[in-house]
Amino acid sequence: MSTRTPARDRGRALRAAAAALAAAALAACSAQGSVTAGGDRGPAPEDAELSIVASTKVWSDIAAHVVDDDRVAITAIIAGNDADPHSYEPTAADMALVEDADVLLAGGGHYDVWLTRAAGDTGATVVSALDGGDRDGHDHDDHDHGHDQDHDGATGGHADHGHGAGGHHHDGEVNEHIWYDLDALARVGAELERVVDGEMDDPDAADAADLEERIAEIREAKEDVGGLRVAQTHPIADGILEGTAMREVTPAGFRSSGLSESTPAAADVNAMLRLIESGDLDVLVDAPQTADQVAKRLVDAAHAAGVPVIEVWESPSAEEDFLDLYRRTVDEFAGIG
Numbered sequence: 438m439s440t441r442t443p444a445r446d447r448g449r450a451l452r453a454a455a456a457a458l459a460a461a462a463l464a465a466c467s468a469q470g471s472v473t474a475g476g477d478r479g480p481a482p483e484d485a486e487l488s489i490v491a492s493t494k495v496w497s498d499i500a501a502h503v504v505d506d507d508r509v510a511i512t513a514i515i516a517g518n519d520a521d522p523h524s525y526e527p528t529a530a531d532m533a534l535v536e537d538a539d540v541l542l543a544g545g546g547h548y549d550v551w552l553t554r555a556a557g558d559t560g561a562t563v564v565s566a567l568d569g570g571d572r573d574g575h576d577h578d579d580h581d582h583g584h585d586q587d588h589d590g591a592t593g594g595h596a597d598h599g600h601g602a603g604g605h606h607h608d609g610e611v612n613e614h615i616w617y618d619l620d621a622l623a624r625v626g627a628e629l630e631r632v633v634d635g636e637m638d639d640p641d642a643a644d645a646a647d648l649e650e651r652i653a654e655i656r657e658a659k660e661d662v663g664g665l666r667v668a669q670t671h672p673i674a675d676g677i678l679e680g681t682a683m684r685e686v687t688p689a690g691f692r693s694s695g696l697s698e699s700t701p702a703a704a705d706v707n708a709m710l711r712l713i714e715s716g717d718l719d720v721l722v723d724a725p726q727t728a729d730q731v732a733k734r735l736v737d738a739a740h741a742a743g744v745p746v747i748e749v750w751e752s753p754s755a756e757e758d759f760l761d762l763y764r765r766t767v768d769e770f771a772g773i774g
Contacts, residue, residue: 478504478511482534485510487636489629490538490561492549493522493752495616496625498759500542502648503629508637512538514552517755521726523698527551539636540564542629548613562632566615566625610696614751617676617763619652651760656680658767663774668712670732671695671724674749677766688712706731713738720744720773726751745773 478501482488486508491497497513504511514531515522527535535541535555543549545567556563615621626645633643664682667674672695678685685692688708694701701709712718713735721739723732725748739746747769753762 479507479509482510482512482537487540487633487642488512488534488538489540489542489633490514490534490552491542492544492552494518494755495752495759496542496544498753499616499622499625499648500629501758502651502760503626503645504633504643506633506637506642509633509642515752518726518750518752522548522751523727525551535559535561540629540632542625544613544615546611546613546615562636564625564628564632566618566621567611567613612672612675612696614673614675616759617674617749618679619656619676621676623649623652648760655760655764655767658764658771661771662767663771665719665770665774666717667720667722668709668718669695669722669724670709670735671722671727673724673727673751674722677749677763677770681770683770686712686718701731706734709735710738713742713744716742718744720770721746722749723747724749724751747773 478497479485482490487510489497489500489504489509489511491500491511491513493515494513494517497511497516500511512534514527514534515525532555535552536559538559538561541552541556541561541563543552543563543565545553545565548567553563553565555561623645626648630643630645634640636642659677659680662681662683664684666686667678667683668687669685669692672687672692675685688705690705691701691709694705713721718739721735721744723736723746736746747766749766750762753759
């Protein structure tokens with residue numbers, strides 16, 4: 438449990454100052470189309486007894502399935518799907534919310550390090566899916582979350598990985614799109630329940646049962662998905678493939694460049710194009726929030742070849758709950774085969 442003084446015990450003056458700074462900064466940037474958000478669930482952060490700030494709406498939605506308490510504010514920094522979280526730069530309003538939070542909720546790794554790094558200065562408890570567990574104001578800079586992958590780099594080879602009911606991860610890989618990993622979601626829910634109950638000194642402040650039920654429903658829905666051969670323009674859907682009969686056949690070199698967030702070599706792009714045109718691909722997964730010219734070219738090639746394209750999002754829209762989005766995406770795969 439965090440050693441930081443909870444929100445309910447802080448001076449109102451500090452709350453008011455932080456809120457004023459956030460409001461002023463938000464107003465200044467709203468005309469530029471910022472996706473910065475205020476309190477998504479519960480009271481405004483400055484009025485709450487406990488403030489949870491999440492990096493994206495994925496995690497604020499997960500928190501809302503665990504915490505249903507009008508004393509707790511749940512806030513997403515990236516509150517929609519009109520920004521690329523990989524390259525997001527937090528505003529002054531964002532950091533004002535982060536600095537006054539009691540609990541920071543993140544995917545982990547480098548993906549939202551701008552959020553978790555702030556815990557070293559604020560003393561907030563960090564609940565992080567990829568890094569595991571919670572930390573009280575722990576500095577993440579010393580952790581190695583590198584993307585060096587165990588691939589042979591063969592240009593024409595396919596990363597032909599099965600994702601059967603047992604489920605497994607690609608050997609040697611670190612994929613920071615951890616929110617599509619249902620086991621990770623369950624771990625985050627259980628840890629958040631523990632942290633919130635402790636912070637509120639109330640064993641009934643949080644309950645992960647609703648989250649667990651929704652996860653079970655998604656697992657069951659995955660059983661209806663057939664043995665599709667899937668390639669990805671960006672390695673976002675690994676967790677969706679887990680627990681299904683689907684197989685990823687993305688060429689290894691192209692997949693590796695996506696994991697390391699580097700530009701794919703021309704030979705790797707050509708390998709993807711050949712796969713799309715070969716008739717050996719059932720579905721192309723595209724990640725619209727990270728779209729670039731290479732992805733657009735691949736999507737266009739899939740349309741021309743009659744290969745279905747499924748969009749998988751980094752975060753849900755402001756109007757859709759993440760677990761609803763997850764289930765809807767699984768149903769799209771099931772509708773193909």
